[in-house]
Amino acid sequence: MPANLRDDYDRDGFIIHDAPLIERDLVDRASEGMDALRRGEYETGVPPQSSYWNPGDPADKLCKIELPQLASRAIMELVSHSDIGRVAAEITGADMVQVWWVQLLGKPATTPGQEAATRVGWHQDRQYWGAWEADAQLLTAWVAVSDVAADAGPMRFVDGSHRWGLLDRGDFYGQDNDALKDEIGAPDGETWAETPAILPPGGVSFHDCQTFHASGSNHSGEMRRSFAIHLRTNRAEPKDGKRQGLTQFIDDESRCPVIFGALS
Numbered sequence: 001m002p003a004n005l006r007d008d009y010d011r012d013g014f015i016i017h018d019a020p021l022i023e024r025d026l027v028d029r030a031s032e033g034m035d036a037l038r039r040g041e042y043e044t045g046v047p048p049q050s051s052y053w054n055p056g057d058p059a060d061k062l063c064k065i066e067l068p069q070l071a072s073r074a075i076m077e078l079v080s081h082s083d084i085g086r087v088a089a090e091i092t093g094a095d096m097v098q099v100w101w102v103q104l105l106g107k108p109a110t111t112p113g114q115e116a117a118t119r120v121g122w123h124q125d126r127q128y129w130g131a132w133e134a135d136a137q138l139l140t141a142w143v144a145v146s147d148v149a150a151d152a153g154p155m156r157f158v159d160g161s162h163r164w165g166l167l168d169r170g171d172f173y174g175q176d177n178d179a180l181k182d183e184i185g186a187p188d189g190e191t192w193a194e195t196p197a198i199l200p201p202g203g204v205s206f207h208d209c210q211t212f213h214a215s216g217s218n219h220s221g222e223m224r225r226s227f228a229i230h231l232r233t234n235r236a237e238p239k240d241g242k243r244q245g246l247t248q249f250i251d252d253e254s255r256c257p258v259i260f261g262a263l264s
Contacts, residue, residue: 005087005090005091006090006091006092006093008091009091009092009206009208011160012157012159012160012195013157013158013159013160013161013162013163013207013208013210013211014157014195014197014205014206014207014208014211014213015087015091015205015206016195016197016198016199016203016205017087017199017203017204017205017206018198018199018200018203019200019203020200020201020202020203021081021083021084021087021143021202021203021204022078022081022083022084022143022202022204023202024201024202026074026077026078026081026202027078027145027201027202029074029077030072030074030075030077030078030145030227031145031146031225032074033068033071033072033073033074033075034068034072034075034104034106034145034225036071036072037065037068037071037072037075037104038055038063038065038106039055040055040056042071042072043071043072043073044070044071044072044073046070046071047070047071048065048066048067048068048070048071048104049066049067049070050066051064051065051066052064052065052066053065053106059108060108060110060114060117060118061108061117061118062105062106062107062108062117062118062120063104063105063106063107063108063223064103064104064105064106065103065104066101066102066103067101067102067249067255068102068103068104068227069102069255070255075102075104075227076257078143078227079099079102079143079227079229079257080099080257080259081259082259082260084097084141084143084204084229084231084259085097085258085259085260085261086260087141087204087206088139088141088206088231088233088259088260089233089260089261091139091206092137092139092233094137094233094234094235094260094261095233095234095261096233096234096258096260096261096262096263096264097231097232097233097258097259097260097261098231098232098233098250098256098257098258098259098263099229099230099231099256099257099258099259100230100231100232100246100247100249100250100256101230101246101256102227102228102229102230103227103228103230104227105224105225105226105227105228106223106224106225106226107152107153107215107218107223107224107226108218108223109218109219109220109221109222109223109224110217110218110219116175116217117175118153118217118218119153119174119175119177119214119215119216119217120155120172120173120213120214120215121170121171121172121173121174121175121176121177121180121214122158122170122171122174122177122180122181122184122212122213122214123170123171123172123174123212123213123214124161124166124167124168124170124209124210124211124212125138125140125207125209125210125211125230126138126166126209126210127166127167127168127169127170128172129209129246130239130245131238131239131242131244131245131246131247132232132236132237132238132239132246132247133236133237133238133239135235136209136232136235136236136237137232137233137235137236138208138209138230138231138232138233138236139206139207139208139209139230139231139233140206140207140209140228140229140230140231141204141205141206141228141229141231142155142197142204142205142206142207142226142227142228142229143202143203143204143226143227143229144199144200144201144202144203144204144225144226145201145225145226145227146201146222146223146224146225146226147199147200147201147220148197148198148199148200148203148224148226149198149220150196150198151218151219151220152218152219152220152222152224153215153216153217153218153219153220153224154196154197154198154199154215154224155196155197155205155213155214155215156194156195156196156197156213156214156215156216157194157195157197157205157207157211157212157213158186158192158193158194158211158212158213159191159193159194159195160190160193161186161190161210161211161212162207162208162209162210162211164186164187164190164210164212165210166210167184169183169184170183170184170212177214177216180214184212230246231259232250234261234264238250
């Protein structure tokens with residue numbers, strides 16, 4: 001890991017913690033919880049939030065399940081991990097870090113000759129997060145649950161793109177990343193340089209809400225498994241103080257745990 005995480009995060013808009021931050025036993029239990037959710041089995045008796053993917057969907061469809069921690073104790077334990085909060089606080093200088101949304105992400109392997117439909121297009125998270133005030137400090141911890149090697153369709157970050165401002169271009173579900181890259185374009189004087197997030201199980205990347213990122217097809221032969229844990233600091237408030245959409249649960253710590261510091 002870099003000696004000064006905050007300087008690197010400020011410069012690049014992301015850091016890659018390529019040594020496991022989450023212990024393997026918990027990673028394995030969360031992976032089992034992921035399988036249970038994909039079968040429609042909810043350990044707590046509470047289903048996830050309404051999602052893009054549902055049990056019975058095609059096996060080659062990108063699996064994206066909202067708020068999976070509601071249905072699985074192991075997943076809740078993983079997303080509540082204090083080391084995620086500690087690192088997030090270190091790189092942002094925050095006094096408080098809260099989980100405000102979580103997505104389970106399963107990227108099926110693509111077989112040779114198959115037309116992939118599981119890429120994630122270039123985008124900034126902030127373009128989808130209008131429920132927060134414009135100056136809200138928001139970031140994402142992306143936890144690898146499987147081995148995310150170069151052939152698994154790892155996430156790729158555009159270095160320093162968090163400084164470009166909110167361009168409101170891109171498409172999470174877009175499948176032609178070359179076309180999206182051309183559409184977005186680097187601002188005058190900037191360079192489009194990409195860094196892949198190669199991670200072992202339990203490794204974590206952290207990225208700013210305005211950092212452009214995407215991922216390609218998974219050619220590893222196994223499903224690429226991860227959780228996207230969306231975080232806010234004490235410098236993030238809902239737009240107009242309203243709890244709606246993606247901010248609707250932030251007063252409920254049983255859904256949105258505080259993982260560093262405390263709510264004021």
